[in-house]
Amino acid sequence: MARRKAAKTGVESGSGNVFVDLGFADAGEMTTKVALAVEINRVMQGRGLTQALAAQVLKVSQPKVSALKNYRLDGFSVERLLNFLTALGRDVRISIGPKRSGQATGRVSVAAG
Numbered sequence: 001m002a003r004r005k006a007a008k009t010g011v012e013s014g015s016g017n018v019f020v021d022l023g024f025a026d027a028g029e030m031t032t033k034v035a036l037a038v039e040i041n042r043v044m045q046g047r048g049l050t051q052a053l054a055a056q057v058l059k060v061s062q063p064k065v066s067a068l069k070n071y072r073l074d075g076f077s078v079e080r081l082l083n084f085l086t087a088l089g090r091d092v093r094i095s096i097g098p099k100r101s102g103q104a105t106g107r108v109s110v111a112a113g
Helices: 027-046 051-058 062-069 078-087
Strands: none
Touching (some): 027 062, 027 078, 051 062, 051 078
16 A cells, blocks of 8 residues: 655744734734633633523623623623623733834734733
């Protein structure tokens, strides 16, 4: 039986942001939304909220909570996600400072703690 030679694939270093690496124009916003959604889902899970109870707390429909839990975030703005966090009893602090050296533009980052 003839053996097939495996095709060689190159390895490319990533930028550290999968959305940038995939070429999304709104990579920064997508990264921010995912980071906020991770924290929202962590809080909801920690509080033992069902999707129905979470919908009541967040004042949205249960299908919106399902979308949020499954990281389908197209229908959510960053502002709305921030409001969800405050509805869940979290403080949100926004800190503005100079961009890091070597960066062409500033960036938005989310740190939960």
